[in-house]
Amino acid sequence: MHSDDAARLSPGEPHRISAGLRTRFAEEFGRDPDGVWFAPGRANLNGEHVDFHGGRCLPMALAHGTYVAAAPRQDGLLRLRTLDPELDDGVQTLSLAAVAAVMSDDGAEAGEPATITDVHTIVPGQISGWTWYVAGTLWALARVGEEAPELAVPEDFGADLLICSTLPIGGGLSSSAALECSAMLAFVALATPLGAANRGTALDAALDDELRARLAAACMRAEVEVVGAGTGGLDQTVSLRGRAGHVVSLDCRDFTVERLPMDGLLAEHAFLAIDTRQAHWLGDGQFDDRRADSEAAMRLLGVDRLRDLLPEHPEPGDVDAALARFDTLVGGDELEGCDELTGCAEALEGRSTAACRRRLRHALTEMLRSEQLDRILTDEELEPTTAAAEVGRILTAGHASMRDDAEVSFPAADALVGTVSEVGALGARLIGGGFGGSVLALVPRDREDAVIGAAARVCQEQGFTAPRFLHVEPSAPARVVG
Numbered sequence: 340m341h342s343d344d345a346a347r348l349s350p351g352e353p354h355r356i357s358a359g360l361r362t363r364f365a366e367e368f369g370r371d372p373d374g375v376w377f378a379p380g381r382a383n384l385n386g387e388h389v390d391f392h393g394g395r396c397l398p399m400a401l402a403h404g405t406y407v408a409a410a411p412r413q414d415g416l417l418r419l420r421t422l423d424p425e426l427d428d429g430v431q432t433l434s435l436a437a438v439a440a441v442m443s444d445d446g447a448e449a450g451e452p453a454t455i456t457d458v459h460t461i462v463p464g465q466i467s468g469w470t471w472y473v474a475g476t477l478w479a480l481a482r483v484g485e486e487a488p489e490l491a492v493p494e495d496f497g498a499d500l501l502i503c504s505t506l507p508i509g510g511g512l513s514s515s516a517a518l519e520c521s522a523m524l525a526f527v528a529l530a531t532p533l534g535a536a537n538r539g540t541a542l543d544a545a546l547d548d549e550l551r552a553r554l555a556a557a558c559m560r561a562e563v564e565v566v567g568a569g570t571g572g573l574d575q576t577v578s579l580r581g582r583a584g585h586v587v588s589l590d591c592r593d594f595t596v597e598r599l600p601m602d603g604l605l606a607e608h609a610f611l612a613i614d615t616r617q618a619h620w621l622g623d624g625q626f627d628d629r630r631a632d633s634e635a636a637m638r639l640l641g642v643d644r645l646r647d648l649l650p651e652h653p654e655p656g657d658v659d660a661a662l663a664r665f666d667t668l669v670g671g672d673e674l675e676g677c678d679e680l681t682g683c684a685e686a687l688e689g690r691s692t693a694a695c696r697r698r699l700r701h702a703l704t705e706m707l708r709s710e711q712l713d714r715i716l717t718d719e720e721l722e723p724t725t726a727a728a729e730v731g732r733i734l735t736a737g738h739a740s741m742r743d744d745a746e747v748s749f750p751a752a753d754a755l756v757g758t759v760s761e762v763g764a765l766g767a768r769l770i771g772g773g774f775g776g777s778v779l780a781l782v783p784r785d786r787e788d789a790v791i792g793a794a795a796r797v798c799q800e801q802g803f804t805a806p807r808f809l810h811v812e813p814s815a816p817a818r819v820v821g
């Protein structure tokens with residue numbers, strides 16, 4: 340079987356997509372949009388399930404992403420439509436005031452999904468789940484604006500938005516953050532004094548890294564507090580703060596970033612994302628369950644975040660030492676006192692000790708892999724082929740950890756990782772939260788077609804959904820398209 344061009348997802352040509360979206364917007368809302376804003380999805384080289392533990396993540400912004408055409412309103416209403424065929428249900432209407440009411444009064448506590456029934460009673464018309472990502476983003480921007488006058492949102496602000504994406508939705512490439520971050524730019528442009536003072540593409544320059552970090556934190560609040568997903572900020576950070584040709588090395592202890600150039604490595608090699616088309620849904624509880632296991636281990640070990648168990652420059656022995664400490668704490672014989680045993684039972688809250696240990700091992704080895712990759716990618720002396728071999732090896736080790744310790748892999752991902760490695764990929768792993776999503780492979784450029792062909796074939800032979808392929812080109816962050 341030949342690799343099928345139809346199975347390749349192209350990022351498209353931004354200005355052409357923008358022009359098409361403007362036309363559709365005018366048809367839908369009866370007026371021209373004020374602009375079109377774009378935010379990319381991401382592929383994470385390493386660092387899954389560790390952002391909320393202060394670990395390092397190594398994401399790249401994709402050329403694929405989400406486009407929002409928008410124009411302001413003065414009646415506090417959001418009127419939203421997505422052109423994604425699976426989610427499009429016509430124009431959805433909701434009000435920021437209603438979101439604010441749900442969040443403050445009977446409120447969703449952090450991490451719990453907001454109850455949408457209240458909005459139904461206040462706002463005429465149907466709303467569906469995806470609109471909460473957008474409404475949550477405006478709600479979170481309004482909170483930022485209370486502290487930062489240049490980002491203040493007037494009470495009566497509203498907007499019409501038309502949304503389209505070149506990303507798989509729910510494919511582990513962060514369409515959710517791309518939606519939040521593109522909507523965020525539209526809202527900043529249309530609602531705030533900063534947007535008024537920096538019309539059009541001037542906004543890109545006005546949004547320095549500090550402001551982008553602030554907006555990323557707000558987008559994360561939208562996803563955690565309004566939508567109720569357990570995201571740790573990695574996705575939003577790279578979407579707003581990535582750089583073309585670079586991997587972002589993000590220290591999730593304080594959200595500082597370094598951008599590591601990839602031109603050496605990518606001269607002869609390329610990253611390929613394989614969308615398994617098994618959508619993962621973070622909201623279905625499994626991701627949260629894995630996170631809860633690791634947090635139980637964290638409490639047992641008496642730290643606020645698992646990264647604090649490792650030194651600044653960790654080595655494998657440091658991971659072993661932390662695991663040994665866990666074993667000591669749960670192995671009754673070696674306990675120093677009963678108090679500690681009681682504390683242990685409380686910390687794990689009835690969760691399986693073995694499962695908590697596996698989550699702990701995933702988090703610690705994943706953090707170690709990130710530090711190792713960071714060292715490889717900053718080592719200017721290293722030959723690109725040697726660096727590529729090392730990166731590939733660490734990718735595959737990361738997959739084993741996702742499969743055996745995080746236990747978030749699934750048969751199609753395991754088959755794809757095995758197959759692509761057999762036909763020339765230097766390494767591959769599941770990326771994203773797991774339970775579906777995408778596999779990221781590092782391939783020699785001259786083997787890319789062969790890898791795509793083999794990946795398509797193994798899915799067909801084993802009865803998995805036909806995958807789709809995205810060429811991963813580390814790309815520029817969220818921006819004004821025009």
Ligand code: ADP
Nearest residue numbers: 421469504508509510511512513514515518621
């Ligand atoms: P991922 O971020 O890996 O793609 P998530 O489950 O985190 O997967 O986010 C997917 C959800 O985000 C969708 O179910 C939908 O609610 C929302 N979403 C993402 N992109 C769009 C879009 N273009 N239009 C409407 N909703 C979207």
Ligand code: MG
Nearest residue numbers: 513514515516
């Ligand atoms: Mg997501």
